[in-house]
Amino acid sequence: MTATNLKNIITQGNYLIINKNETYLIHQVSNKATLKLGRDVIDLKASIGQPYSSTFKLEPIPEKKRHYTLVICNDNQARNQWATNGCGTDNKLITDDSSSQLLSTDEIIALKESGETGQNIVERLLENSKTFQLKTEYAQEKYLKKKARKYCDFLTIFKPTIRLVTDVLYKQQTIPKTIPIRFDTLAQILCRVNLDPGGKYLLYENGSQGLLQASLLNQLHDDGCLIHIFSSTAEQNALRAVKAMNFSESKMKQMLTVSLYEILNKRNELDIKEEKDEDDVPICSEDKKRKSDEAYIQVKKKHRSITSMDGLNFLKSNKFDGLIVVCREEPTEIVKTFLPYLSLSRPFVVYSAYREILVSLYAEFKTRRDVVFLRLTDSFMRYHQVLPSRTHPDVTMDNGGGYLFSGLFVEGTK
């Protein structure tokens, strides 16, 4: 099997995106290869060796309640479909008296626990529904969709891509603890910073679980380079998105990490070398939360002890092609500190969940002579339901895209 083929095969130790209905989650296949999903326990062993984007049917394990194994099932047609037999024209005969379903809740739970397939459970529900036949065609479709969601026994495993990882993380973040970056905001950041795959980029990120690092690394070619400036207030699981992308070791080497503290305290090389050992020990022992995340320390440590010097030297001896600031902190000083590291005619982009912060940054930058094309934006983004004769915007919108401030660094007036 060639290398490219191997990349598309589900492998132990890899991170996957697991999709069941509308739920997506990032999961690493451990040695045991089990997945806890709600109250269900799913054995993923059968998926190892299968290509990504495969769909599997959940087969109940007879003796164990709510335990399942997987059986590959890529036939689209075999997936849950139910025959309907006639429909009503409106809902004037349907009254809500909680008696339309003849099966009791206990009976339905018993059905599910008996290991009955989702297909059969929904069939039983339909047989026992007094009102289903009276519903309009559209209402029937909606009803079936709802039931299919509840009793779905299929799951699909995807190869993690930035698009999927962004969506998964967005739903899990909460302001102000972490930063939820919506996909259109991330797309805009990548465009505004004019990502050149062979370019050198400066990133100050804190709070997005590594999503920015992951998406920049993903967009860089072999000769591109990313410097991630991190702070002492880094979050837990700060590299979750980077890990989820299963980057190769050589890809990871394109990212150098440097602490903000070390840059600001312009100590010379010797100083850093001498203090290095002392530096690392207290950081690990003080912060118990970080210690719990072994992989985090490993990645961080590797970059600190091996490449932080390289990163620091690289930072001092190079001009960069773009600056991205996505953080929980007040960004003004950070942007002002790193702007001079850019080559001329290169962009910078700042994200904030709060417009006020960017407004004051904008007001300050308006008086500067070395920045042009300043823009402050947010976006109006909505999904549409597209169905024959029933097409309209989704009834709820998502307003959590945050704000972006961007501009270009140019020659200042002397």
Add this chain to the structure above:
Amino acid sequence: MSFNRYKDIIEEGDTVILYINPQAMYAIQVQSIIENRKGEKVENVMQTKYGALKISSLFGKQFGSKVNLSHGWAYVLYPTPELWTQTLPHRTQIIYTPDISLIMFMLELKPGSIVVESGTGSGSLTHSMAFRVQPTGHIYTYDFHEQRADQAQKEFKSHGLSDIVTSQCRDVCQNGFCDKVSGKADAVFLDLPHPHLVIPFAIKALKPSGGGRICTFSPCIEQVIRTCQALQDHGFVHLKTVECLEKEYQVLNRTVTTFASASRPPPVATGPQNAIEPEREDKKFVACVPSTSPRGHTGYLTTATYPVENQPPQMVKIEIKCE
């Protein structure tokens, strides 16, 4: 020759963006000598509203430096795809950066991606995609309008993108994509009046290993409905239709009269005692003002994934018929 990679020094033949302010940006081809209407070779001088600029004075200057015009100044900027989109010569309606960013994100483009695009139009999206997939990726772009395809082709060549972009005149609704792209594409982008007719050809172009992405841009919802139906009929999954509009804000210093000034008694028209006006108490603040007439609609973006092809549904049906 400056579109494929950042460079620092301006040379003959480069395209630069002359930036006076956000409303006045111009793409200029750096050529010291041009032909005038009479066919004579003359020195290239550009007229701006702040006076003339001798193009030959740009040679050797750094991108991002300030240049003097006879009555003011401007900056010469590197032609990033974003700036190019704002300044390019329009031959058609073009796709703007907010939509471009989403299209590239949802098509999951990265260095090495192979993309099929139709139509080329003015090449706004093509430039952005080329920058994103270089140096190992490729964009195959088609337009059914011969003159447009020709012009685009010339433009890609003069911008140093010929290794990354292949442009061709072809009616893909009728004839599909070229055979040489069959089974090679990671992503397909359609911006044409009848995208639903091209869906079967898109499947042929996408990699058979599955997971390929498709995105269509349509200004009208009727097109979207037909496209979604066709995508579903052909086995695409994860259909999403989204619209995204960028809202831009101006940040301005503003002043308002305070309640105290407003509640003073009205000044009496005559009389020497009113000659000295009482000092006004104003409040200064930083205002964040949305633009007054923002774009209200561009187009709907519909995206979908082509799944793994283990047992295509059509083949199953054929087997049954044979029995």
